[in-house]
Amino acid sequence: MIRFIRSIYFSERFFYALFAIAFFFLLSFWFGWLYPVNWVVSAILLILVFTELISLYRSNLLKAERILPEKFSNSDNNRVEVIIENKHVFKVFAKVIDEIPVQFQKRDFLKKLELPARDRVQFDYFLRPVQRGEYKFGGLNIYVCSILKLVKRRYIFDSEAMVKVYPSFAQMKKLDFLAMDQKISLHGIKRIRRIGHTMEFEQIKEYVRGDDARTINWKATAKQSSLMVNQFQDERSQPIYSVIDCGRVMKMPFEGLSLLDYAINSSLAFSNVALKKKDKVGLLSFSNKVDSLIKASSKLSQLNNIMEALYNVNTGFYDSDFSLLYSRLRKHIGHRSLLLLYTNFEHMSALNRQLPYLKALAKQHLLVVIFFENTELTRLNNIEPTNTSESAHQVIAEQFTHDKNLMVRELERHGIQALLTPPQKLSINTINKYLEIKARGLL
Incomplete structure (x- = not known):
C-alpha cells in the first residue's frame, strides 16, 4: 500500500484546478449560486482523477531499459541509450529523470516525451567522465500521465546499474586507425621523413x-x-616501456583531467600503435614506490594487461623517488629499451635534482622525457596587459615558459630525448616521437 501511495504524484494542472475551486468557493460567500456549481465541478474533478488513476494503474503497461556500454572511455563522450515501450491503448506523456552517477554532479537531467499507443521510443545522451573507477547509476525514473495530465504514476527501472571507466580506449582506437592508414593527414599528426634505412x-x-x-x-x-x-x-620486436610518474606533480589538472590521466590515455594509445608495429610494450608506474611493472611483450593479450594495470593507477601527494626507479629498471630490464618517461618539471631546480638519475638511465636505455606545457601560462603570455598587475603576471609567466624551454635544451645537452607538449596533444606528439625514433633507427 505504501509503495502504491509513493508512486502517485499530482500534476500542476490538478493543483491549478484545486486552487480555482477553492477561489470560487470563496466567491460563493457573496454569490450564492456559485456554491452548488463548485460542488459539481469538484465532483467532476474527482471523477477525472479516479479515471486517470484506474487507466494508469490497471497493470504495468510501461517498460523501460537503460542500455550501458560494457565500459566507459575516460575523457570521451560515452553514449547511454534509453528505450521506453508503451503498451497502453492510449497515448501517454512521460518525464524521464535518470539518476546519473555522483561523479558527474549533474542533477538537472530531464527528458520530456510523448509515447504513442502501443509503440516504442528511444533516445540517447552522452556522458564525459574525467575520473577512472566505478560509476553507479541510480534509478531510471519515469513519470507517466494520460492526456488529462492530472495524476502521474512513477516507474523506477534499472536501479542497480554500474559501469567501469577505463583509460581512453576511444582515443586509442582512433589513433590505431590512423596508424594503420599510411596516408596520415589529420591535423597535428605529421609524417616523419626517413633518414637512411634500417637493416x-x-x-x-x-x-x-x-x-x-x-x-x-x-x-x-x-x-x-x-x-x-x-x-x-623498421626493425621489430624492440622493447618499449611507458614509465609513468604517479607523484604529486602529476596531480595538476587541465580541462578536468589530471596530468596523470593524460599520461595514462597516451600510454594506452601509444602501446596499441607500438604493438601494431610488432614491437614489445611494457609498463612501469612509480611514485615513492614502484606500483606496477609489466614486462615488455608483443602478445595480443598485452594490451588488455596494460589497460587493467592503468585502470588502477592513481596519484597521491608523494615526491617521486627517481633513485628507486633507476635501481628497479636496472634490476628488471637488462636489454636496451626505449623508455618513455611521463613526468612534469616546473622549475630548473626540480630537474637538476633528478638529472643524475636520468643521465644514468640514458646510458643504458634510449630515454625520452615527456613533460607538459602549462597552457594557462601560454594563454597569459598571449594577452595584452592593461595594468601593472597584469604586466607583472605576464613577466612571471614568460619566465616559467622560458624555464621549460631551458629544461628541454638541458636534457638534450646530456643526450636525453625530450618532448615538451600541451596536455591535449600528448598522445599525438608521443606517437610522432616514437615514429621519428623508429624512422631514424636510434634504438
Whole structure:
C-alpha cells in the first residue's frame, strides 16, 4: 500500500484546478449560486482523477531499459541509450529523470516525451567522465500521465546499474586507425621523413624514381634485366616501456583531467600503435614506490594487461623517488629499451635534482622525457596587459615558459630525448616521437 501511495504524484494542472475551486468557493460567500456549481465541478474533478488513476494503474503497461556500454572511455563522450515501450491503448506523456552517477554532479537531467499507443521510443545522451573507477547509476525514473495530465504514476527501472571507466580506449582506437592508414593527414599528426634505412630486409622490388641507389640489388637486376632494389622495414620486436610518474606533480589538472590521466590515455594509445608495429610494450608506474611493472611483450593479450594495470593507477601527494626507479629498471630490464618517461618539471631546480638519475638511465636505455606545457601560462603570455598587475603576471609567466624551454635544451645537452607538449596533444606528439625514433633507427 505504501509503495502504491509513493508512486502517485499530482500534476500542476490538478493543483491549478484545486486552487480555482477553492477561489470560487470563496466567491460563493457573496454569490450564492456559485456554491452548488463548485460542488459539481469538484465532483467532476474527482471523477477525472479516479479515471486517470484506474487507466494508469490497471497493470504495468510501461517498460523501460537503460542500455550501458560494457565500459566507459575516460575523457570521451560515452553514449547511454534509453528505450521506453508503451503498451497502453492510449497515448501517454512521460518525464524521464535518470539518476546519473555522483561523479558527474549533474542533477538537472530531464527528458520530456510523448509515447504513442502501443509503440516504442528511444533516445540517447552522452556522458564525459574525467575520473577512472566505478560509476553507479541510480534509478531510471519515469513519470507517466494520460492526456488529462492530472495524476502521474512513477516507474523506477534499472536501479542497480554500474559501469567501469577505463583509460581512453576511444582515443586509442582512433589513433590505431590512423596508424594503420599510411596516408596520415589529420591535423597535428605529421609524417616523419626517413633518414637512411634500417637493416631488416623486407622484399626486392622494381626500382622507381626516388629510391636510394645504394640499395640496388645487382644480382636481381642481372636476372630481371631491369633495376631491382632491396626494400627494408623498421626493425621489430624492440622493447618499449611507458614509465609513468604517479607523484604529486602529476596531480595538476587541465580541462578536468589530471596530468596523470593524460599520461595514462597516451600510454594506452601509444602501446596499441607500438604493438601494431610488432614491437614489445611494457609498463612501469612509480611514485615513492614502484606500483606496477609489466614486462615488455608483443602478445595480443598485452594490451588488455596494460589497460587493467592503468585502470588502477592513481596519484597521491608523494615526491617521486627517481633513485628507486633507476635501481628497479636496472634490476628488471637488462636489454636496451626505449623508455618513455611521463613526468612534469616546473622549475630548473626540480630537474637538476633528478638529472643524475636520468643521465644514468640514458646510458643504458634510449630515454625520452615527456613533460607538459602549462597552457594557462601560454594563454597569459598571449594577452595584452592593461595594468601593472597584469604586466607583472605576464613577466612571471614568460619566465616559467622560458624555464621549460631551458629544461628541454638541458636534457638534450646530456643526450636525453625530450618532448615538451600541451596536455591535449600528448598522445599525438608521443606517437610522432616514437615514429621519428623508429624512422631514424636510434634504438
